[in-house]
Amino acid sequence: MSRYRVAVHIVPRRGLLDPQGKAVADALHSLGFNGVRDVRVGRHLVIDADAPEPQSAERVVRDMCAKLLANPVTEDFEIANVEQA
Amino acid sequence: MSRYRVAVHIVPRRGLLDPQGKAVADALHSLGFNGVRDVRVGRHLVIDADAPEPQSAERVVRDMCAKLLANPVTEDFEIANVEQA
């Protein structure tokens, strides 16, 4: 067993309203960041977990996302990174 | 000008209580994910912005983080990715 650090992104599904992203984009505009076209706000989770090898760490985290971490109705997830912790 | 997609992670500073991370870890344990050692929950922002080149897109987003997106008292940020949108 080794310890792996797996980073996950959970983002609001495209097409659904993202009020938080919109509020942040508006705020950035009013601060003068005029180049901003779109902002999406999601969650970034870093999970330290024991697993025999990186592939299985990733597999387990995918399972966690499907079961708990992401809301299947409104969110998508992706594994951003897997590294030895 | 091109359009760039910049991903940013904003995470609670290490050492500060992260009740959300703890709740998620507990939840994962109770679902039988026993290998989980630690979970941290932060924010994942994806910003689409126009900029002349990737370096300046990154610079501008850093500035956004310093001014608005991260709270310097409690959070750290990192630019996770810059790509052509």
Next chain:
Amino acid sequence: MKFGVITFPGSNSDEDAFLAITDVLGQEGVKLWHKDHDLRGVDVVILPGGFSYGDYLRAGAIARFSPIMREVVAHADRGGPVVGICNGFQIACEAGLLPGALLRNASLQFVSELCRVRVETTETRFSNQYAPGQILRLPIAHGDGRYTADDATLDRLEQNGQVVFRYVNAKGETDPSADPNGSMRGIAGIVNERGNVLGLMPHPERAAEAIVGSADGVALFESLLAQVGV
């Protein structure tokens, strides 16, 4: 005395504060708009409760960039009194008027109840009409009220007598189970070093008449009046 209450987009206790000042205290109230560039001669600025800009990103983070906030900071720099209540406390911290930050409640749940706080010092212009150690019943209603700062800041607050209100139990003791949001050292309200900016999570303006459950908040505003001697 002239109190200015700022309305940010998403403020929802601006009216409560305004009515407490005008109807209950009989003072002059001025409604200030977040896009204003002028405090219109008010003596005291109130940053009210609510969810400015939806509290998206972080509570208070976006509101602090409102045009009026520049005037509020200038007013505070001149020594003018500012009261940040709930979301107003969050805005004041984000704006750097007060040290620390207010994070998501440790329970991860919004908490609404009539809490108890103890008056830790009467030596401020916001608390001089209370008795030392007096226990107040004040409503709280927030999702992000966990006061957080580094140890050095906390020590400094304690040493300088900047902690004005602390959550306590029915016996008047600090006790983690009486701390509704997991605030460090049970802190419910603080003043800045100069003593002219108060931030607190409980709502004194919602405790201005016994008919709605408590009138313990009135003396906070009366403290300001006593100072100026109106």
Next chain:
Amino acid sequence: MTVLPRPGDPVITPALVAEHGLTPDEYQRLVDMLGRTPTFTELGVVSALWSEHCSYKHSRPLLRTLPTKAPYVLQGPGENAGVIAVGDGLAVAFKIESHNHPSAVEPYQGAATGVGGILRDVFTMGARPIAMLNSLRFGSLDHPRVRYLFAGVVKGIGDYGNSVGVPTIGGEVVFDPAYETNPLVNAMCVGVMHERDLIRAKAEGVGNPIIAVGARTGRDGIHGASFASEDLSHESDAKRPRVQVGDPFTEKLLLEASLELIKSGHIVAIQDMGAAGLTSSSAEMAARGDVGVTIDVTKMPVREEGMTPYEILLSESQERMLVVAKRGHEAQVKEILAKWDLSAEVIGEVIAEPVYRVTEGDRVVAEFPGSRLVTDCPVYHPDARESDTIAALRARDVDAIRERPEERDAAWTLRELLSSPTIASKAWVYRQYDTSVRTNTMLGPGGDAAVLRLRGTRKALAVKTDCNGRYVYLEPRVGGRIAVAEAARNVACTGARPMAITNCLNFGNPKRPEVFFQFREAVGGMAEACETLGTPVTGGNVSLYNESPNGAVFPTPVIGMVGLADDVDHVTRATFQQAGDTIVLLGEPTSELGASEYLARVHNVTAGAPPRCDLQVERRLIDLLLEAIQAGVVSSAHDCSDGGLAVALAECAMADREQRFSATVDLSSWSGISKRAMLFGEAQGRVVVSTDSPARVERIAAARGVPVRRIGIVEAADRPFRIEYAGGQLVAPLEQLASAYHNAIPSIMTRVAVADDALAADAPSTVGS
């Protein structure tokens, strides 16, 4: 004008028609109405407007039997919300609505957007929302999925209302396996206004511009209205894009802007774009005003590229309004919205020609002959027949059910009931709701009704939702009556006169005769009660098809009652106020045990006839209570409902965490009634009162012909809680009862539910993160 299919529109086939939820007959009506084959866009419009949710096609004839009139009713059913006058130039608008199906799929957003919708229904009448209530039904909390739904719904309701700044001050939560996969989420909103600001959603004035206001339109929630009109099945899970995401921040801006707009005098009508979005709001406003409208979908502010007319018309994106302005006042309307950072775009106008026309630029994509779009919808009179199974359950002799051995100690049974999630304290729920914002809350949640002062007057408003679905299941007419009577009793206990109701009729599939029987009978019972108690119906909502693979939910006609106290000094609490007071029971115990929470909780039995409900007695009880309260001789008043007299007494003693008392009670003078019917039977028409002037209460009761008896004394909290009954006594330390009652739900929700909580606690687009 000629209507041509758009390039790329699907061909209209029987399968497509069926997919849109139209029967072959309904489709034929549509073809006859148009005199041609509809376009895809027209099919979409009709499918939404003729859905059960929008058209009330199975319920309308019965709803017409409800009494709707009283001198103080300013607006009855048919508008966004009902309105009553409360004197001093003030009026109260209120309405209840369901969001059951969206909440079953996505509890957080489903419940949140339900709150958003009902808020808009109230502020579009010109009223400022001052209170929210919610009536919830879930399966057993033993199931993780149910805990997930419960936590998510409560958080969704709280986050939305808290953010908008409207206190959520009352409601009910009931747990029963009947609601396992089909929870009920009903939200009620109450608002106040000056009578002169009352505005109706009636399009008027040829040439007046039609303006879309608020959030942009996206592809979310397309066909939500038809979704609400289907059984929940596994396929519902695949229909996910139908969920909508709420933005309470925009709602708050919309609320302020709308009230300002209404006061400004620049508009003639305003309506929420709710179920079936632009389609239903525009068609309904036109039908009410008996005028034509034309709308150009290319003018509609959209959030996504390439949206078709079909999508724009049917989108249920939240936080949007449709406004009919006065011609020439467009700029002023835009200015008011701009102040609140909101956009307003002219998308059409009121026309003289009696048509409902939708264009995409120059092309006409849909056109209907005027209000026939609304009026031609078929009306059904389904068969009604009582289910034999249910009739047999009702006939069962529940007195024959043997006591469990533990029940020999009546205190055990009482603790068991107090810790039943249906009876136990709901503080876990309402601690997540802002109850103090707007500083009107005199009595928040936790007692009988909630009470708000009416600022600028001496008056106070009492509000409550109520329904016992088990009663309605076992005997729908009696259950319908009791729902109204109990709501009225709760309001009267606080010192307010019941004035009017709104209602949300949650039933199963009306095409099944046994379901339609329940519907017909329950509505009949409600009508009788409203008639006798003098509380007309000013509006409501019907939610049918609340079914799942396990069958229909309990028929649940939720009543939202509004009452008025003439003086804030009369406002009365449910809990005991001082030791030494005499405890008086108004009304009488009976031998009835059927349909009780006792049978359900202790014996896992849903059977027997629900208690009788004599409406004349209820009426006299209410009059007596109000007279005694106004005479100043009542310290506290609490009605007996779930769990019966013993539970009511225990609640009077310890429901208030801050101020507890104990009680010594003697019921032994009733000797012909079994111990469990005496303690836990749910006989109607009863209220527990504490008083320092029992003789005066007795005189008032006698004059009104209501049975009254002194049954005990309020004691200090350190004394044991004691009830003597014929043949025995119930004794328990007060602390034990209090902990059963106060800890039941929190301990379930923390013990095993961490997993679901963590997820629910961090629902997407978290508010007040």
